[in-house]
Amino acid sequence: MTGTTTEFIMNILVIVFLITGTFFVISASIGVIRFPDVYTRLHASTKAATLGISGIMIGAFIFLYVEHQIVSGKLILGIIFILLTAPVSAHMIGRAAHSIGIKPWSQDGNTKDEYADTLKEK
Secondary structure (H helix, E strand, O other), rough: HHHHHHHHHHHHHHHHHHHHHHHHHHHHHHHHHHHHOHHHHHHHHHHHHHHHHHHHHHHHHHHHHHHHHHOOHHHHHHHHHHHHHHHHHHHHHHHHHHHOOOOOOOOOOOOOOOOHHHHHOO
């Protein structure tokens, strides 16, 4: 009885991780298409895609461990790699966009660029 209950709970956990990850990946792709400027698109692609890919990889890791008793080091390294490199690369792309003069979008046209203000003070 406990073996089947444990398997059922683990299958539900895998399904939750996969569905959550898929939701975040789809919302990231919609955000990249719909958002108006490079900064908001970077936010959508970095935050949501990082969570989505990590969720899918965690679900795959749990599935492999439960079904085949395999501890996949490649999945663990992939999760760590995505969590470390995606935010850093988005930050660098955002800084590059700001340094070439791309202004943040605002609905009324009045944006306060605090980063440019701190650069002027130095």
